[in-house]
Amino acid sequence: MSELAPAQLVDDLVLANRILxxxxxxxxxGHVSARHPxxxxxxxxxxxxxxxxxxAGDLQLLDLHGARVAGGERRSYEEVAxxxxxxxxxxxxxxxxxxxxxxxIPFGVTDVPLRPIYHMxxxxxxxxxxWDIAQRFGDTDLLVRDEKQADDLAAALGPRxxxxxxxHGCVVTGRDxxxxxxxxxxxxxxxxxxxxxxGLGAVRALSDSETRRAAAMLGGAAGERAWxxxxxxxxxxx
Amino acid sequence: MSELAPAQLVDDLVLANRILxxxxxxxxxGHVSARHPxxxxxxxxxxxxxxxxxxAGDLQLLDLHGARVAGGERRSYEEVAxxxxxxxxxxxxxxxxxxxxxxxIPFGVTDVPLRPIYHMxxxxxxxxxxWDIAQRFGDTDLLVRDEKQADDLAAALGPRxxxxxxxHGCVVTGRDxxxxxxxxxxxxxxxxxxxxxxGLGAVRALSDSETRRAAAMLGGAAGERAWxxxxxxxxxxx
Amino acid sequence: MSELAPAQLVDDLVLANRILxxxxxxxxxGHVSARHPxxxxxxxxxxxxxxxxxxAGDLQLLDLHGARVAGGERRSYEEVAxxxxxxxxxxxxxxxxxxxxxxxIPFGVTDVPLRPIYHMxxxxxxxxxxWDIAQRFGDTDLLVRDEKQADDLAAALGPRxxxxxxxHGCVVTGRDxxxxxxxxxxxxxxxxxxxxxxGLGAVRALSDSETRRAAAMLGGAAGERAWxxxxxxxxxxx
Amino acid sequence: MSELAPAQLVDDLVLANRILxxxxxxxxxGHVSARHPxxxxxxxxxxxxxxxxxxAGDLQLLDLHGARVAGGERRSYEEVAxxxxxxxxxxxxxxxxxxxxxxxIPFGVTDVPLRPIYHMxxxxxxxxxxWDIAQRFGDTDLLVRDEKQADDLAAALGPRxxxxxxxHGCVVTGRDxxxxxxxxxxxxxxxxxxxxxxGLGAVRALSDSETRRAAAMLGGAAGERAWxxxxxxxxxxx
Numbered sequence: 001m002s003e004l005a006p007a008q009l010v011d012d013l014v015l016a017n018r019i020l021x022x023x024x025x026x027x028x029x030g031h032v033s034a035r036h037p038x039x040x041x042x043x044x045x046x047x048x049x050x051x052x053x054x055x056a057g058d059l060q061l062l063d064l065h066g067a068r069v070a071g072g073e074r075r076s077y078e079e080v081a082x083x084x085x086x087x088x089x090x091x092x093x094x095x096x097x098x099x100x101x102x103x104x105i106p107f108g109v110t111d112v113p114l115r116p117i118y119h120m121x122x123x124x125x126x127x128x129x130x131w132d133i134a135q136r137f138g139d140t141d142l143l144v145r146d147e148k149q150a151d152d153l154a155a156a157l158g159p160r161x162x163x164x165x166x167x168h169g170c171v172v173t174g175r176d177x178x179x180x181x182x183x184x185x186x187x188x189x190x191x192x193x194x195x196x197x198x199g200l201g202a203v204r205a206l207s208d209s210e211t212r213r214a215a216a217m218l219g220g221a222a223g224e225r226a227w228x229x230x231x232x233x234x235x236x237x238x
Numbered sequence: 239m240s241e242l243a244p245a246q247l248v249d250d251l252v253l254a255n256r257i258l259x260x261x262x263x264x265x266x267x268g269h270v271s272a273r274h275p276x277x278x279x280x281x282x283x284x285x286x287x288x289x290x291x292x293x294a295g296d297l298q299l300l301d302l303h304g305a306r307v308a309g310g311e312r313r314s315y316e317e318v319a320x321x322x323x324x325x326x327x328x329x330x331x332x333x334x335x336x337x338x339x340x341x342x343i344p345f346g347v348t349d350v351p352l353r354p355i356y357h358m359x360x361x362x363x364x365x366x367x368x369w370d371i372a373q374r375f376g377d378t379d380l381l382v383r384d385e386k387q388a389d390d391l392a393a394a395l396g397p398r399x400x401x402x403x404x405x406h407g408c409v410v411t412g413r414d415x416x417x418x419x420x421x422x423x424x425x426x427x428x429x430x431x432x433x434x435x436x437g438l439g440a441v442r443a444l445s446d447s448e449t450r451r452a453a454a455m456l457g458g459a460a461g462e463r464a465w466x467x468x469x470x471x472x473x474x475x476x
Numbered sequence: 477m478s479e480l481a482p483a484q485l486v487d488d489l490v491l492a493n494r495i496l497x498x499x500x501x502x503x504x505x506g507h508v509s510a511r512h513p514x515x516x517x518x519x520x521x522x523x524x525x526x527x528x529x530x531x532a533g534d535l536q537l538l539d540l541h542g543a544r545v546a547g548g549e550r551r552s553y554e555e556v557a558x559x560x561x562x563x564x565x566x567x568x569x570x571x572x573x574x575x576x577x578x579x580x581i582p583f584g585v586t587d588v589p590l591r592p593i594y595h596m597x598x599x600x601x602x603x604x605x606x607w608d609i610a611q612r613f614g615d616t617d618l619l620v621r622d623e624k625q626a627d628d629l630a631a632a633l634g635p636r637x638x639x640x641x642x643x644h645g646c647v648v649t650g651r652d653x654x655x656x657x658x659x660x661x662x663x664x665x666x667x668x669x670x671x672x673x674x675g676l677g678a679v680r681a682l683s684d685s686e687t688r689r690a691a692a693m694l695g696g697a698a699g700e701r702a703w704x705x706x707x708x709x710x711x712x713x714x
Numbered sequence: 715m716s717e718l719a720p721a722q723l724v725d726d727l728v729l730a731n732r733i734l735x736x737x738x739x740x741x742x743x744g745h746v747s748a749r750h751p752x753x754x755x756x757x758x759x760x761x762x763x764x765x766x767x768x769x770a771g772d773l774q775l776l777d778l779h780g781a782r783v784a785g786g787e788r789r790s791y792e793e794v795a796x797x798x799x800x801x802x803x804x805x806x807x808x809x810x811x812x813x814x815x816x817x818x819i820p821f822g823v824t825d826v827p828l829r830p831i832y833h834m835x836x837x838x839x840x841x842x843x844x845w846d847i848a849q850r851f852g853d854t855d856l857l858v859r860d861e862k863q864a865d866d867l868a869a870a871l872g873p874r875x876x877x878x879x880x881x882h883g884c885v886v887t888g889r890d891x892x893x894x895x896x897x898x899x900x901x902x903x904x905x906x907x908x909x910x911x912x913g914l915g916a917v918r919a920l921s922d923s924e925t926r927r928a929a930a931m932l933g934g935a936a937g938e939r940a941w942x943x944x945x946x947x948x949x950x951x952x
Contacts, residue, residue, distance in 0.1 A: 027464075027467070028460075028463055028464035028467040028468070029358070029460070029463070029464075048459070048463060049463065049466075050463050050464070050466060050467030050470075052467055052470070052471070053466065053467060053470060075459075078455075100356065100358060102427070102430065102431060102434075103434065105355065105356050105431045105434075105435070106431060106434045106435035106437075106438055106441075107438070108356075109355050109356070109435055109441050109442045109443070110435055110438040110439050110440065110441055110442070111439060111440070112438040112439060117819065117823050117881060118814065118819050118822075118823070118856075118881050118882055118883070119855065119856035119857070119881060119882050120743070120814060122855075122856075134445075134448070139445060139447035139448050139451065140448065140451060141357065141360075141448070141451035141452040141454065141455040142356075142357035142360075142444075142448060142451075142452050143357070143452075143455060166442070167355060167356045167357060167442070167444055167448070168356055168357050169356070189816070192816065193816060193819045193820060195434050195437060195438070196816075196817065196819075196820045196909050197819070197820035197823055197824055198437065198438055199437055199820075199909060199912065199913055200820055200821070200824040200826040200909070200912055201824050201825060201826060202824065202825070203820075203823050203824055204823045204824070204880070204881070205823070206856075206881055207848075207853060209853035210848070210853050210854065210855070210856060210881070213853065213854060213855035213856075214855040214856050214857075216855065217792075217855040217857060221762070221789075222742075222743070225742055225743070225762060225763065225764050226741075226742035226743075226764070228763075228764060228767065229741070229742040229764030229766055229767060230742070232764075232766070232767060233766070265705070266698075266701055266702035266705040266706070267596070267698070267701070267702075286697070286701060287701065287704075288701050288702070288704060288705030288708075290705055290708070290709070291704065291705060291708060313697075316693075338594065338596060340665070340668065340669060340672075341672065343593065343594050343669045343672075343673070344669060344672045344673035344675075344676055344679075345676070346594075347593050347594070347673055347679050347680045347681070348673055348676040348677050348678065348679055348680070349677060349678070350676040350677060372683075372686070377683060377685035377686050377689065378686065378689060379595065379598075379686070379689035379690040379692065379693040380594075380595035380598075380682075380686060380689075380690050381595070381690075381693060404680070405593060405594050405595060405680070405682055405686070406594055406595050407594070433672050433675060433676070436675065436676055437675055503940075503943070504936075504939055504940035504943040504944070505834070505936070505939070505940075524935070524939060525939065525942075526939050526940070526942060526943030526946075528943055528946070528947070529942065529943060529946060551935075554931075576832065576834060578903070578906065578907060578910075579910065581831065581832050581907045581910075581911070582907060582910045582911035582913075582914055582917075583914070584832075585831050585832070585911055585917050585918045585919070586911055586914040586915050586916065586917055586918070587915060587916070588914040588915060610921075610924070615921060615923035615924050615927065616924065616927060617833065617836075617924070617927035617928040617930065617931040618832075618833035618836075618920075618924060618927075618928050619833070619928075619931060642918070643831060643832050643833060643918070643920055643924070644832055644833050645832070671910050671913060671914070674913065674914055675913055
């Protein structure tokens, strides 16, 4: 795999696939990618396969229009356009997760905004937009299939960390793979807690300032502690 | 088993039993069957046994009135009439799942319609009827025990993919075993998400056109990706 | 153990302890007992120990006032009075489960009656009374500690299968161990489904007649199918 | 480790870390500490590490201002000030758990008071205050970072067993490690049940007197039964 990307990135990306599955963020579907660390107009992602099963040999190198550059001819995920568009629009982003995380879906199909309600949730940011593909593209199969749709999604994301997709799922960005994984996991956890809290009554979310301060704090060593933990929880591969 | 059905069908049907149990769709009860691929008036189903435990040797061949044709004399599930009726009424159906999937039950005993709210849920179809056995048959033990009841259930199903049974469970159909399993799993997942979303407020379901487009898309390679994943997640048998 | 009870009863009672733990009905607390099959004024129950860990050697024989008759001097559960009272008052009962099953607790502390909403739940009966220890005994630690309290609880149970205990848990009865286990598991499952259904709106429960018919049906071979399944799901003991 | 604390305390503290993770109270974050049994102005806690992974060699001895006294130079958890403050203010406390237990969070961000609703929940006490760091310290990252903040939190705790922290988590105290673990687990269980019960309607909590009586009862042998059970449920370490 050394011709595709540095060994550390390959390792992290394979672990990211498995961790996100094991922590309930991904099931048979969804995907995670990483920008190539030295060739900024390339990104690494598995060919179409359930994330839980992804191994180093499944990874491919794509350009920022989703064309395969290295790693064989196996079919790509239908929605590589999402990843490509985010990398084109956001030079600060080093990794992208697209998921159908279960607790996130309800916030895409109702009027209730998804907000961080505890410090661990702060990494998702204060404001989470909901992108509706139907608004510009009418009735579709909900997949983001071309650059026009993906650009529109990236525009809705703007400078933020997370964007929800109505009737579909979400996109999570991070400066690197471990950061994106951390945010994707706590996006799901925070959504679960907010669903429960809303059942009790009016909910006080973190303030904008609290969100920024807590997210900055969690951007430090917290990620390494969680990464070690999630890695150790993975079921053994034979 | 070769005299009963082709090896591929037997393998798929055993795996279907185990996958549906492992993914939380079936528990000790419920069953899955497949129409014989070359003898269209026969179907294959286990004798009465918890699906998790079904092995190739448990399968029997039944005719479309539920009579055992091959596979020994062990007692059939009480409700083989459900399977027989669906195969009689629907030439396009190659596999049937009957389950008490937990998140589906609430939609059979309230006035809230079960609708697909994300693209993965689209495989259940836009409209899910609820069949109430009491309407024509009065007080019963809720089981579908004869052809008259099963015909009535099949009529409620009509040309659709799924029908709920009030106070009991549901019937899921598919063109083949893997498709029916896929639909049965995402029927349960979609119902879970809709229960959560309804707790937030009014829910926007997929439109009829979105549902048809997304279901057509998922009818492609998606099923194979999920099947590989669910098979790998199965606990080992010794 | 042969001097305590027949080997089959001992096996079933040990498995009942483990199954009820593994299926989420019992945690470190709660207990299950069986009337002695030939000496009707004796019952078998573990000394005070988490049910998951109970082995044949933990079982003791008690009389119908809770006094230890055989099986050593190890301390009994605080609440053996519950079991003794049910056996005294109900000659038809061969096994008793006392649990803090999680989904059952909410129905003991609100005004919402627990009712069977699907055929599998019918085994709990159409009417589930809630016994409140405070009504006759004022402020207590909620435990049933003496015959007067236990008699009052048994009177609230009356001829029914299940009684809830406000702020505490429930008592489940059965003609034998496997039947009581079956009812205790589906009491919890039915309560979980009713909690979800109530979140959608008004719920249609089974009618009294449907409940009796479905319960009669499940009193047949269904229990054996479930028992085999739950036994096979148990984690191995070394 | 013998120079740090008695072997029994070290064993209990390592097990407490693992049990609280395995029972869903802690994830990658949160921590548990114990006061040194003979040197009352010292406490034992792991360096910064996910609790699931903590081993005896990870423990350090800190003074009641959070300074490391023994056990190496590895970085402490950011919030050791919480533990230090509770030990300074409460001579009766021998162990402290700080967690982000999921079902507890909603009660810190809504107006619904967390109350014991069944006897097992009584160990949390009749009244659970909610401490809001913003009230005195304005916008922060929500962490308790210094003695002034920790003193304020300890004042909110007062003579009680548990205090919630708005938008963050909770602090649980106990006379020893096993008692604090017991309370932390049933705090989470009771909160889960109360969330469900509130979905049904008005909830009757235990009375103050019932709470005190049941908590006194559970302060006896119940803890040992639960500790044995939770220990046996731990996944093996290789």
